[in-house]
Amino acid sequence: MIHLNDISVRYRDDLVALQPTSLRFGRGEFTVLLGASGAGKSTLLRCLNLLNKPSTGQINVDGIGAIEDSAALQTHRRQTGMVFQQHQLIERHTALANVLLGRIGYHSTWRSLFPLPRAERQIALECLSRVGLLHKALDRVDQLSGGQQQRVGIARALAQQPRLMLADEPIASLDPASSRRVLSQLKQICREDGITTVVSLHQVEFAMEYADRVIGLAQGRVVFDGAPDALTNGVLDMIYDQTPSVPKPPSEKTLPLNNPSLELAIIED
Numbered sequence: 001m002i003h004l005n006d007i008s009v010r011y012r013d014d015l016v017a018l019q020p021t022s023l024r025f026g027r028g029e030f031t032v033l034l035g036a037s038g039a040g041k042s043t044l045l046r047c048l049n050l051l052n053k054p055s056t057g058q059i060n061v062d063g064i065g066a067i068e069d070s071a072a073l074q075t076h077r078r079q080t081g082m083v084f085q086q087h088q089l090i091e092r093h094t095a096l097a098n099v100l101l102g103r104i105g106y107h108s109t110w111r112s113l114f115p116l117p118r119a120e121r122q123i124a125l126e127c128l129s130r131v132g133l134l135h136k137a138l139d140r141v142d143q144l145s146g147g148q149q150q151r152v153g154i155a156r157a158l159a160q161q162p163r164l165m166l167a168d169e170p171i172a173s174l175d176p177a178s179s180r181r182v183l184s185q186l187k188q189i190c191r192e193d194g195i196t197t198v199v200s201l202h203q204v205e206f207a208m209e210y211a212d213r214v215i216g217l218a219q220g221r222v223v224f225d226g227a228p229d230a231l232t233n234g235v236l237d238m239i240y241d242q243t244p245s246v247p248k249p250p251s252e253k254t255l256p257l258n259n260p261s262l263e264l265a266i267i268e269d
């Protein structure tokens with residue numbers, strides 16, 4: 001569905017957040033990005049809708065082609081839903097009003113200044129119903145729990161009728177029960193609608209439970225790409241090992257445990 005070809009992201013001359021990376025995400029696939037803090041998960045995720053502009057490489061989307069001009073980008077963004085860590089909802093508005101914001105990309109700027117047509121409200125209500133929150137449609141978002149707010153965020157993304165769904169640490173501030181509910185609804189909806197989904201997470205156990213595919217990042221590189229049941233301890237060490245890949249000096253590498261000069265050095269210290 002979407003293909004990254006040699007995409008890299010450099011924020012500063014001395015900071016390459018994503019090394020040249022080629023990945024293909026299939027239709028309806030539910031992929032989880034894992035990695036230590038700073039590994040490049042958000043950078044990769046935000047490249048998929050070009051919120052982060054790649055420094056090199058090309059992105060191709062089925063039905064659009066290369067995302068090279070503003071028309072292609074606009075079409076791609078319209079069909080890409082995004083769920084954020086902190087929901088990014090308008091808290092003093094109702095759940096329904098927030099979900100309707102997902103429809104704005106389908107209307108001209110002047111049209112979106114007026115109440116959207118009844119058909120749009122119907123779509124928004126259906127999306128709220130799919131996340132189990134139809135009964136909260138007219139409640140202000142700041143009166144909902146954190147988990148419910150995140151599900152309104154999912155409904156808003158769903159209202160875009162997306163082909164691609166991106167979720168950047170969607171359960172970061174939720175308890176385990178709410179996290180499970182958010183992830184299982186996201187997965188179910190994406191499977192039913194054939195939406196390609198990429199989610200970044202810090203919880204390995206949830207990746208193993210929900211992902212069709214896991215991509216592990218370390219220091220801006222993909223170090224693992226496979227099925228969740230292939231996440232062995234060795235693979236997890238590779239993903240979460242923060243050691244910079246600088247070769248050690250020979251003295252550190254080769255000192256045998258019974259080296260007399262080492263003992264001497266310790267005694268003298």
Ligand SMILES: Nc1ncnc2c1ncn2[C@@H]1O[C@H](COP(=O)(O)OP(=O)(O)OP(=O)(O)O)[C@@H](O)[C@H]1O
Pocket residue numbers: 011012015017035036037038039040041042043044
């Ligand atoms: N806008 C930015 N400007 C400069 N550097 C950035 C920017 N965004 C991220 N970085 C840096 O790029 C690297 C990758 O960051 P990124 O946010 O992609 O990691 P992450 O794996 O999502 O981390 P976390 O799990 O903490 O959210 C880090 O070194 C980070 O400090």
